[in-house]
Amino acid sequence: MAKKSIVSMAVIRRLPRYHRYLEELLKNDIKRISSKELSEKMGVTASQIRQDLNNYGGFGQQGYGYNVEELYNTISKILGLDRTYNTIVIGAGNLGQAIARYTNFERKGFKVKGIFDIKSDLIGTKIKDIEIMDIDKLNEFISNNNIDIAILCIPKDNAQKIADRLTKNGIKAIWNFSPIDLRVPDDVILENVHLSDSLLTVSYRLNEEDLFKNSTEEK
């Protein structure tokens, strides 16, 4: 089973959102905000924000509110944005290429160090200034570079096999876009972005009312 987090994932998933809002406030030159205002902006309760932050020692003061820049910097640090990360992208198809080209990630400190594929017509071509390498070079590349995160963008059929190779070669975090629930060792972080699953909740919800209307009629 993949690595468990110390703080609950529900809390962790709210942190990047706080970070985004605070970044926006900073950009608009807002220096101080009450927990009430911050909570109204974000659509969560003030007590929720306080509780979440209390996991990390707590910040700001009730009534007096938060120093925006201080809170932003602290949450940046909590999110690990005070350092950089070496990543590799496995699978240079449409999605892999899009991820590799996404400058937002690089700006936040996530550097793509290598891109791998099995297709001979892709191997040797470049994305930005990074040559796409043969997947056969994967083990060697991981050994010689300090890779923090592997980004998996391959069809599901080979995904588990490649994930096994990644973790056997010391990769401790996989950002998985392959539409499969991977099995990884207990000390490996697994974060899934299952795009199809997400899209299917949209189609579900577009029909949800009919679903219940029909089921009532049938009874």
Place this chain on the structure above:
Amino acid sequence: MAKKSIVSMAVIRRLPRYHRYLEELLKNDIKRISSKELSEKMGVTASQIRQDLNNYGGFGQQGYGYNVEELYNTISKILGLDRTYNTIVIGAGNLGQAIARYTNFERKGFKVKGIFDIKSDLIGTKIKDIEIMDIDKLNEFISNNNIDIAILCIPKDNAQKIADRLTKNGIKAIWNFSPIDLRVPDDVILENVHLSDSLLTVSYRLNEEDLFKNSTEEK
């Protein structure tokens, strides 16, 4: 506030996963499976599966188990996969192009009918066989085509403005990749894929232990 679902989102988000596993079982020609086996495969409890399915009337029998094909077909129908969906992609950057090219979605019944951008060097070029249109044509295009889902892949600065235009023109579902929490009317389905938020949970978790080690030392 975006539209609320009737069944809880926690349940809804498990349905595509059940669907994926059942598809795999079907592919491997497995015709019947006990709720115990199914739950072991998926890492959820058998009672969780039963509870989830009970929202939709319940299926199969304890002990006897589930007819795989029947359950697959029923969940397909619940997910709205017994019809097709017309989609538009807003933003023909790296991510928008990747989504528009992703054949998996088309295979499931999600057809890209139009792609829009503001960049003059993109407008008029084609992705697959679909010409990228000027965003100025958006309102007219929505009026003349039955668009079910808008896929938003633009930078955050214009995202709210475009979302407003989409909903004013009758769009009832937005699949949002822009890194912003959109405000949409009560009758509009909003499904977010916040890639940066997801990546930031990985960087967080890579440093989580140090975070708590240091905070203990400081005290």
